[in-house]
Amino acid sequence: xxxxxxxxxxxxxxxxxxxxxxxxxLPRSPETLDTDNPENRWLxxxxxxxxxVRARLAKWFxxxxxxxxxxxxxxxxxxxxxxxISLLLSxxxxxxxxxxxxxxxxxxxxxxxxxxAIEETGTTNAVAGMISAYRGxxxxxxxxxxxxxxxxxxxxxxxxxxxxxHGRLVDPELLGEDMDYEPNSDLILRKAAKLLVPLAxxxxxxxxLNGTSSPGGGFSGGALIGAGLILNSxxxxxxxxxxxxxxxxxxxxxxACLTVYALLMAYFIYMGANGFDDHVWLGVPGNxxxxxxILPINVAVGFEVACTMYCFYALFRxxxx
Amino acid sequence: xxxxxxxxxxxxxxxxxxxxxxxxxxxxxxRTLCLSWLTVTFLMSLSVLxxxxxxxxxxxxxxxxxxxxxxxxxxxxxxxxxxxxxxxGVMLLSVLGGLNHIFEDCxxxxxxxxxxxxxxxxxxxxALIYTNDLFTAYVFVEINTIASCALVxxxxxxxxxxxxxxxxxxxxxGSGLFLLGIVMLYGITGELLMESIAExxxxxxxxxEYSLPLTVIIGLFSVGLAVKSALFPFxxxxxxxxxxxxxxxxxxxxxxxxxxxxxxxxxxxYRIFGLSVIVSERVSNFLFLFGFLxxxxxxxxxxxxxxxxxxxxYSSVAQVGYIYAGLGMHSQAGMVAACVxxxxxxxxxxxxxxxxxxFMDVSGGNKDMASLTGAGRRDPLGGAAFTVGAMSMIGxxxxxxxxxxxxxxxxxxxxHTPLMIMALAAIAVSTLLNALYYIPAxxxxxxRRDDGKYAGVRARYTPxxxxxxxxxxxxxxxxxxxxxxxVDAVSRGLAMFGA
Numbered sequence: 001x002x003x004x005x006x007x008x009x010x011x012x013x014x015x016x017x018x019x020x021x022x023x024x025x026l027p028r029s030p031e032t033l034d035t036d037n038p039e040n041r042w043l044x045x046x047x048x049x050x051x052x053v054r055a056r057l058a059k060w061f062x063x064x065x066x067x068x069x070x071x072x073x074x075x076x077x078x079x080x081x082x083x084x085i086s087l088l089l090s091x092x093x094x095x096x097x098x099x100x101x102x103x104x105x106x107x108x109x110x111x112x113x114x115x116x117a118i119e120e121t122g123t124t125n126a127v128a129g130m131i132s133a134y135r136g137x138x139x140x141x142x143x144x145x146x147x148x149x150x151x152x153x154x155x156x157x158x159x160x161x162x163x164x165x166h167g168r169l170v171d172p173e174l175l176g177e178d179m180d181y182e183p184n185s186d187l188i189l190r191k192a193a194k195l196l197v198p199l200a201x202x203x204x205x206x207x208x209l210n211g212t213s214s215p216g217g218g219f220s221g222g223a224l225i226g227a228g229l230i231l232n233s234x235x236x237x238x239x240x241x242x243x244x245x246x247x248x249x250x251x252x253x254x255x256a257c258l259t260v261y262a263l264l265m266a267y268f269i270y271m272g273a274n275g276f277d278d279h280v281w282l283g284v285p286g287n288x289x290x291x292x293x294i295l296p297i298n299v300a301v302g303f304e305v306a307c308t309m310y311c312f313y314a315l316f317r318x319x320x321x
Numbered sequence: 322x323x324x325x326x327x328x329x330x331x332x333x334x335x336x337x338x339x340x341x342x343x344x345x346x347x348x349x350x351x352r353t354l355c356l357s358w359l360t361v362t363f364l365m366s367l368s369v370l371x372x373x374x375x376x377x378x379x380x381x382x383x384x385x386x387x388x389x390x391x392x393x394x395x396x397x398x399x400x401x402x403x404x405x406x407x408x409x410g411v412m413l414l415s416v417l418g419g420l421n422h423i424f425e426d427c428x429x430x431x432x433x434x435x436x437x438x439x440x441x442x443x444x445x446x447x448a449l450i451y452t453n454d455l456f457t458a459y460v461f462v463e464i465n466t467i468a469s470c471a472l473v474x475x476x477x478x479x480x481x482x483x484x485x486x487x488x489x490x491x492x493x494x495g496s497g498l499f500l501l502g503i504v505m506l507y508g509i510t511g512e513l514l515m516e517s518i519a520e521x522x523x524x525x526x527x528x529x530e531y532s533l534p535l536t537v538i539i540g541l542f543s544v545g546l547a548v549k550s551a552l553f554p555f556x557x558x559x560x561x562x563x564x565x566x567x568x569x570x571x572x573x574x575x576x577x578x579x580x581x582x583x584x585x586x587x588x589x590x591y592r593i594f595g596l597s598v599i600v601s602e603r604v605s606n607f608l609f610l611f612g613f614l615x616x617x618x619x620x621x622x623x624x625x626x627x628x629x630x631x632x633x634x635y636s637s638v639a640q641v642g643y644i645y646a647g648l649g650m651h652s653q654a655g656m657v658a659a660c661v662x663x664x665x666x667x668x669x670x671x672x673x674x675x676x677x678x679x680f681m682d683v684s685g686g687n688k689d690m691a692s693l694t695g696a697g698r699r700d701p702l703g704g705a706a707f708t709v710g711a712m713s714m715i716g717x718x719x720x721x722x723x724x725x726x727x728x729x730x731x732x733x734x735x736x737h738t739p740l741m742i743m744a745l746a747a748i749a750v751s752t753l754l755n756a757l758y759y760i761p762a763x764x765x766x767x768x769r770r771d772d773g774k775y776a777g778v779r780a781r782y783t784p785x786x787x788x789x790x791x792x793x794x795x796x797x798x799x800x801x802x803x804x805x806x807x808v809d810a811v812s813r814g815l816a817m818f819g820a
Contacts (some may be wrong), residue, residue: 254341
């Protein structure tokens with residue numbers, strides 16, 4: 001028997017769980033009833049009219065309301081997107097012309113980058129001087145964005161090596177998945193890759209080392225090396241790549257690169273902020289050894305980017321390095 | 322330059338390196354490294370705070386050989402140092418309190434990645450607090466976004482994957498809008514350093530040119546960062562993400578990550594546009610309105626929840642509403658209230674989430690209120706922490722949360738009439754609603770009417786969990802007792818923040 005005294009009500013209120021459960025119980029829909037049968041239609045009408053308004057509303061929301069909401073949602077989404085697009089386009093038409101001589105971006109900052117980069121950073125490629133020396137702190141952060149992205153992909157996709165036996169997956173759910181098979185590529189691809197992979201590596205190294213004196217640098221050169229690694233494993237299978245670039249090598253290269261980068265940057269920032277002379281020889285602008293710390297930074301960033309690119313491919317392809 | 326002035330830069334750069342090392346160490350070693358480094362960053366931030374309080378002024382730290390418009394710089398004042406100290410301390414305590422759960426919830430081979438993400442997140446929070454450059458802020462917002470999604474994802478279950486996907490989509494949308502804002506602002510001013518932009522914006526505003534782009538830029542910044550910090554109409558990702566993650570992640574995400582973005586927004590308002598532009602563009606009215614709605618509807622959402630962690634997550638929506646309501650009052654007192662709320666919520670909500678994690682331990686891993694009945698008796702330390710947290714959230718004097726409501730009311734009383742009435746009503750209604758879900762929750766947690774399923778279970782305290790809960794309780798009470806000193810420090814910090 002239900003005790004309806006004030007004390008009991010208070011206890012039911014205080015006892016959060018049971019109180020909520022009673023309130024939230026949804027009305028049951030007459031599932032057992034064959035509502036399509038015209039003979040039964042009067043019955044549902046009677047049942048509906050006997051239900052309290054709230055219950056009928058709740059039923060409408062759980063059945064018909066979802067569809068209505070779904071349609072409205074699509075219409076609203078398209079409407080909001082179109083509004084946003086037209087707003088942004090109209091704002092762009094108000095902005096100063098890109099690259100014009102009277103553009104606000106042409107100011108003392110840009111002037112100094114163009115006129116003094118060779119003297120101050122020792123690079124003939126002013127962009128390298130800008131991203132690695134003038135605004136080196138931002139680029140340090142950017143390199144770690146790549147690192148954190150690679151770590152997240154590892155956390156999401158890496159299959160534990162203990163789940164593999166002789167290179168094959170043992171989890172029955174994963175058997176037969178794409179990741180279980182080595183690529184079986186044809187002769188043309190293999191011959192082409194034999195030619196292209198060394199070229200990609202050499203060209204990547206060239207771009208990295210000449211990043212201080214010509215367009216390029218760590219990010220673009222590293223992408224080339226990463227593409228070479230991916231091509232190598234597509235053409236010859238992962239085992240050929242794993243011979244020189246496996247899990248341990250990946251971690252070693254990546255940790256070494258990022259640590260060296262952070263230490264160089266910390267040295268540069270600390271000396272610069274305190275106004276000390278950092279004793280770095282800037283080299284001869286235009287030569288390979290030029291730009292002071294920019295060259296080692298480019299090498300570190302290059303290998304880091306190569307590792308990240310290959311890591312993404314290998315994890316999506318086979319769930320491990 | 323004194324050595325202590327280099328500490329902010331050291332905490333930012335070497336937190337990144339600490340994360341890199343954690344990625345190659347085994348779980349236990351990574352834990353030791355990460356926790357020791359967090360302790361070091363806390364001590365460093367504390368010494369920076371003492372230094373700035375003593376020297377009574379801000380200083381600019383040049384990040385490299387070249388001065389600011391050409392190079393990067395960070396700017397350290399009382400407010401920044403106070404935030405950094407609070408954030409690093411809360412981060413340390415949250416990881417300590419949720420340590421057991423981290424090792425239970427993550428796959429054994431991937432536990433070290435959890436500490437990697439914590440270190441990188443700490444670094445990005447420091448950078449967001451100290452930065453004086455919009456693009457640096459964007460770079461570290463990226464790190465912050467990815468690392469916080471990974472923190473949700475590392476508890477491997479289907480639910481967290483769905484929650485992470487939603488979180489990632491919403492968060493990237495916010496980042497995209499924020500980046501568009503930076504690009505357009507660079508387009509019309511040609512600067513990235515905050516002071517230089519502010520100068521140009523004043524000129525542009527005075528000349529009346531570019532008035533539409535300026536409005537849209539302020540809108541893009543506000544909406545982008547509001548999505549990322551879960552302001553009311555954009556909060557739908559938050560309860561899933563914070564409710565399903567492991568205890569330490571929920572604590573860190575609710576207590577710190579949301580605030581990082583709000584600090585960037587405060588910087589943009591204070592240092593770039595200046596309060597007068599914000600007021601004349603009527604942005605503050607929108608922020609106040611949505612903050613007002615969040616204060617009430619977030620609490621209503623919490624009232625409907627029967628899952629403890631989701632209830633706490635909805636409560637975060639309401640608490641973020643307080644911050645935005647303070648921001649939207651466009652007065653000095655409102656700003657003080659917003660900053661005090663950032664600190665008060667940062668020391669309170671993590672404690673509640675850590676206690677919730679402890680309750681789940683003694684209730685068979687369930688987090689619905691029915692299973693948690695009597696959990697406060699089975700885990701008295703967690704129960705005490707939850708009670709203190711609930712009192713603080715309701716705003717009982719001598720707890721941390723009281724000062725928020727006090728300063729917010731002070732701010733409201735200085736505002737003009739319609740806003741004052743709305744603000745006072747929101748504070749009153751929200752306090753009532755807070756009490757309506759926190760007090761029953763506390764009563765349920767200490768109720769004797771459990772069904773006896775977990776009656777024999779007793780909490781086995783590890784030093785880390787016990788230490789963290791006790792430290793959190795003391796921190797909260799300390800905040801409440803010395804709240805006037807904190808409000809003074811915040812006002813001093815704000816005075817030099819925008820100058």
